[in-house]
Amino acid sequence: MTVPYARQLQSKVEDCQQLLSGFQSLEFLPPQASNEQGFRNKAKMVISGTTEQPTIGILDADGHGVDLRNCGVIAAPLRAVFPVIEQFIHDLKLIPYDVPKRKGELKHVILTLSDTGAVMVRWVLRTKKHFVALRDSLPQFLEQLPRHSVVSVNFLPEHKAVLEGEEEIILTRRSTLEFGLNGVPMHLRPQGFFQTNSEIAAALYRQARQWINDANPESVWDLYSGVGGFALHCAAEDRTVYGIETSTEAVEAAKTSAQAMELEDVHFKAQDATEFALNAGWAPDAVIVNPPRRGISAQLAAWLNESDVQHVIYSSCNAKSLARDLEWLDNYTPQLARVMDMFPQTSHYEVIVKLERKAA
Structure with a gap:
């Protein structure tokens, strides 16, 4: 906490770049800075x-x-x-x-x-x-x-x-605490999870929405969807969106948000992300993953590699497990990355990466 904030942020970018240095194709966008204090919600x-x-x-x-x-x-x-x-x-x-x-x-x-x-x-x-x-x-x-x-x-x-x-x-x-990030109503139930820095969470969702809209997929899966932040932000006309999350409390909160937004083609389901993908019987055009610190499973990485999914957006709070998972996803090219400073005054950070399937 004695380190000037600009230096803290640069150190996080350098740490992330070093951990992902094996991916020569990866371009880093300018990091998203946070308020230095009073940021924790x-x-x-x-x-x-x-x-x-x-x-x-x-x-x-x-x-x-x-x-x-x-x-x-x-x-x-x-x-x-x-x-x-x-x-x-x-x-x-x-x-x-x-x-x-x-x-x-x-x-x-x-x-x-x-x-x-x-x-x-x-x-x-x-x-x-x-x-x-x-x-x-x-x-x-x-x-x-x-x-x-x-x-x-x-x-x-x-x-x-x-x-x-x-x-x-x-x-x-x-029974729910309502947020309004980027004009999207989101609901948190008492035992649900929500990002601890609302400002950076909003920026994170905006970045994912921009990348998804640039790709313009007809179908999107939001795996490890929590209260549905990515899924709700990426909803659009003529686009089918599924949010998959193990927490039933979070799923109910996400459904409340979808109903409030009158989104008929956004669906939330309480299920393990890997289990859902392996048993769905179909693949979307794009997948967003936002796993816990341990990263995605080897089985999910293998399924993604062999699937017809063209676009993957990976939001990670642990660049070490992210680096491992990107190695597993060798049928994709990591193109863009952005450090999002979710946790100022600590060594931790969030990073979001855009991947595209390699040409056959």
């Missing part, structure tokens, strides 16, 4: 300390709380919610979870900010001891949150290093 905060003096932040190596309410990478509207969280911990006598002692109730508070200004607040509890108090305080809590906010309670009874459990109860009538 999500805060996953550990609650520790005491009811009277809670800490909201992370844990140190000994399991003690380190308060991060003033962390500069967190968006200011989210930081403004932390005093409200503390107030309700006091008023409702919520007992923070003590990790070393394995005692207490309130484990985490997970906050997400929409570009509309609304927030999603998820209280993560060990048991249902505080649930009634949180539910009954909802009207007072919502009075101190922006309009159209979403509040839920998640239950994590196990003592393990995860942020949330499987059971979630939404307290508000509104």
